[in-house]
Amino acid sequence: MTQQTDSDNNDADKPSVDRTVRNRKLWEYFSRYKGWFAIGAVFLGLTNILNLAIPAYIGDAVQMMRDAVGGEGLGTVRGDLIDIGLMIIALAIGGGIARVFSRIFIFNAGRHIEFDVRNEMYSKLGTLSAKFFNGMPTGDITSRSANDVSYIRLLYAISFLHVINTTIAYSIAMSRMADISWKLTLVCLVPYPVILYFLLMIMRALFRQTKIVQAQMSDISTKVQENLGGVSVVKCYAIEDREKESFGLMNEDYYGKSMKLATIRGGMQSLMTLVAGVGTFAVLIVGTGMVIDGDLKLGAFVEFNSYVVALAFPTIAMGWVFSVWNRGLAAFDRVLEILQIEPAVLDPAPDEQRELPALIPGEKRGAVRLENVSFAYPDEDEPVLRDIDIDIEAGSTVAIVGRTGSGKTTLVKLISRLYDPTEGTVYIDGEPLPKLPLRDTRSEVGFVSQEPFLFSMTIGQNVRFGVDALEYDETVHREPPTRALLTGDKREDVSQQERIEQAVRVAGLEPDIKGFTKGLDTLVGERGVTLSGGQKQRVTIARALLVDPRILILDDALSSVDTKTEEVILDHLDELMADRTSIILTHRFNALARVDKIFVLEDGRVVEAGSHDELLAKGGTYAEMCERQRLEESLKS
Missing domain, CATH: 1.20.1560.10 (ABC transporter type 1, transmembrane domain)
Known part of the structure; x- marks a missing residue:
C-alpha cells in the first residue's frame, strides 16, 4: 500500500x-x-x-x-x-x-x-x-x-x-x-x-x-x-x-x-x-x-x-x-x-546529519536565512508564503508584522521546523534545517505561540517542561543549560530551581506567583483554566526562556499583558537574548521602535523591510498599519 x-x-x-x-x-x-x-x-x-x-x-x-x-x-x-x-x-x-x-x-x-x-x-x-x-x-x-x-x-x-x-x-x-x-x-x-x-x-x-x-x-x-x-x-x-x-x-x-x-x-x-x-x-x-x-x-x-x-x-x-x-x-x-x-517532517539520514555551531558566551548565534521559500498546505490551492527571502542576523531582534492571514505564524513555524517549506530552504547559523537532527534543532528554538497551552500540572512543572527533555531524554543531544537568566547573576552554574525562579521574574510573572498560596506549586487545571490569559502567556514565555534558546520566537505572545508589563518583559529579553536572536510577531506596534529590523508580510510576500523609523518615513504598508492602529486606540480611549 x-x-x-x-x-x-x-x-x-x-x-x-x-x-x-x-x-x-x-x-x-x-x-x-x-x-x-x-x-x-x-x-x-x-x-x-x-x-x-x-x-x-x-x-x-x-x-x-x-x-x-x-x-x-x-x-x-x-x-x-x-x-x-x-x-x-x-x-x-x-x-x-x-x-x-x-x-x-x-x-x-x-x-x-x-x-x-x-x-x-x-x-x-x-x-x-x-x-x-x-x-x-x-x-x-x-x-x-x-x-x-x-x-x-x-x-x-x-x-x-x-x-x-x-x-x-x-x-x-x-x-x-x-x-x-x-x-x-x-x-x-x-x-x-x-x-x-x-x-x-x-x-x-x-x-x-x-x-x-x-x-x-x-x-x-x-x-x-x-x-x-x-x-x-x-x-x-x-x-x-x-x-x-x-x-x-x-x-x-x-x-x-x-x-x-x-x-x-x-x-x-x-x-x-x-x-x-x-x-x-x-x-x-x-x-x-x-x-x-x-x-x-x-x-x-x-x-x-x-x-x-x-x-x-x-x-x-x-x-x-x-x-x-x-x-x-x-x-x-x-x-x-x-x-x-x-511523518511529513523527517530527520536527515545519519550520514547526512550536520550540527549547529556551539553556543559560546560572547559570540552571537541564531542567524536565520530563508532562501526562495514558499509554502502551501496540501488541501489549499493558493500558497500561504511566496518566494520569501529573509536574512536575520545572529543576535538581532526582529519583528514580523502583517495583517491577519498574511502568513506570519506559518513563517516562524518553518523556522522551528514544525513544517518544511514546499520550495526553498531555511538555514540556521548557516546550516540547512533538513540536514539538522530534528529534536536537537527544536530544543534550540524557544517558541511561544499565540494560543498558550499549559498542562494539568503545577506552574513550576509547566515552566520546566522544556528543560525536562534535556535532562531526562537521552535522544536529545543537548546538555541542560545552567547559565543564569538575570544579568546581575554572574555565576557560571545555577540550579534549575533558581533558573525557574529567574525565568518567572524575567517573564513578569513574579508578582502573580506571590499572590498564589502555593506559589510555583499551584495547580493550573486543565489547559491552565485557573489562570488568566496574560498569566498563561507569561508562563509559556518563562518555559521558553528556561531552555536558553539560540532563537526565541514570540508569536503575538504579549497580546494579553498590559503595556507596562510588556515593557518590563522586553527590557529583560533585551538583556537575556543579547547574543541570541529574537523574532517577535505582533499586532501591537508600541514595542516595534526597539527592534533592529521589521519585515512586513502581505499576501504571503515580504513587501517591506527596515527599521521602525525607516518604514514610517517610507509611508507604505507599515506606516498605514501603524496609523490605523493609532486611530483605533484613540477611538477606544
Whole structure:
C-alpha cells in the first residue's frame, strides 16, 4: 500500500488498510510473544486432554452399572465405581489448573501486545505534524488510542484462546466419537455446511457494522471533548439545550447502529447455539435407535453424548469469538491507519546529519536565512508564503508584522521546523534545517505561540517542561543549560530551581506567583483554566526562556499583558537574548521602535523591510498599519 504523509491526511476518512499489510502487522505483534502463546496452547491441550478423558470414564461407569443390573448386582462394582469417581475428580481438578495457566499465559501475551500497540500509537502521534492534528478530531484520536487498542488485546487473547481451544477440543472429541461410531459422528456433522454458509454472511455484515459503530463512537468522543473543553462558551451563549439536543441525536444514531450490531451478534450466537442444539438432538434421535437395536452399547452412547455436550460450549463460544475477531480487526485497521502514516517532517539520514555551531558566551548565534521559500498546505490551492527571502542576523531582534492571514505564524513555524517549506530552504547559523537532527534543532528554538497551552500540572512543572527533555531524554543531544537568566547573576552554574525562579521574574510573572498560596506549586487545571490569559502567556514565555534558546520566537505572545508589563518583559529579553536572536510577531506596534529590523508580510510576500523609523518615513504598508492602529486606540480611549 502507498505510504502517506501526515500532511496528506486532513480528515478522519482514511483509506482502507491493505489486507497484506494488516496480516503482516498482525503476525509481527503475535511473533513477539509467540512463546507465551505456545505455552498457553500447551496448557490448552492439556486442559482438553484431561477434560475429554472424563466422558470415557462416565461411559464405563454407566455400562458397568447396566451390566451389573442384569448380573450379580451393583454391590459387586461399587468399588470400581468409586475409583472411577475419584479419577473423574482428579481429571477435573487437573483440567481446571491447566485452564488457569493457559489463560495466564495467553491473556498476559494479549496485555503485552496492547501495551506495545498503545506505546507505538503514542510514539507515532508524537512524530506527526500539526497539520495532521488539525485535520483529525481529538476525540477520534483518543478513541483509536484507547478503545480500539483494547479491542486489539481481545483480538489476540480471546480469539487465540478460543480458536485453539475449539480446534483441540474438536480434534480430540471427533476422533474418539469416530472410534465409537462413525455413523453417529456423520449425523452430528450434517448441518455444518449449511450453517457455515450463513456464518460467513453474518461475519461480513458484522465486520462492516463494527467499523461503523466504532467510527460513531469516535464522533461522540469528539463531541463530548469539545463541549467539555468549551463549556464556558456554551454557558455564556446559553446554548446548553441545543448542545444537549445535538448530542442526543448523535447518541440516538449511535444507539441505532449499536442495536443493529447487537442484532447481528445475536444472530451469530443463535447460529452457534443452533449448531450445538441440532447436533445434540440428532445424536439423541439416531443414537437412541442404535442402542435399542443393539448396534451401540448404552455406555458408549453416554460417552458419545458426553463428547457432544462437551463440544457445545466451544461451539457457542465461537460465536462470541467471531464477534470479538471482527471488532478487533476493525479496531486494528483504525489503529494501523495511523501507524502507517509517514511523518511529513523527517530527520536527515545519519550520514547526512550536520550540527549547529556551539553556543559560546560572547559570540552571537541564531542567524536565520530563508532562501526562495514558499509554502502551501496540501488541501489549499493558493500558497500561504511566496518566494520569501529573509536574512536575520545572529543576535538581532526582529519583528514580523502583517495583517491577519498574511502568513506570519506559518513563517516562524518553518523556522522551528514544525513544517518544511514546499520550495526553498531555511538555514540556521548557516546550516540547512533538513540536514539538522530534528529534536536537537527544536530544543534550540524557544517558541511561544499565540494560543498558550499549559498542562494539568503545577506552574513550576509547566515552566520546566522544556528543560525536562534535556535532562531526562537521552535522544536529545543537548546538555541542560545552567547559565543564569538575570544579568546581575554572574555565576557560571545555577540550579534549575533558581533558573525557574529567574525565568518567572524575567517573564513578569513574579508578582502573580506571590499572590498564589502555593506559589510555583499551584495547580493550573486543565489547559491552565485557573489562570488568566496574560498569566498563561507569561508562563509559556518563562518555559521558553528556561531552555536558553539560540532563537526565541514570540508569536503575538504579549497580546494579553498590559503595556507596562510588556515593557518590563522586553527590557529583560533585551538583556537575556543579547547574543541570541529574537523574532517577535505582533499586532501591537508600541514595542516595534526597539527592534533592529521589521519585515512586513502581505499576501504571503515580504513587501517591506527596515527599521521602525525607516518604514514610517517610507509611508507604505507599515506606516498605514501603524496609523490605523493609532486611530483605533484613540477611538477606544
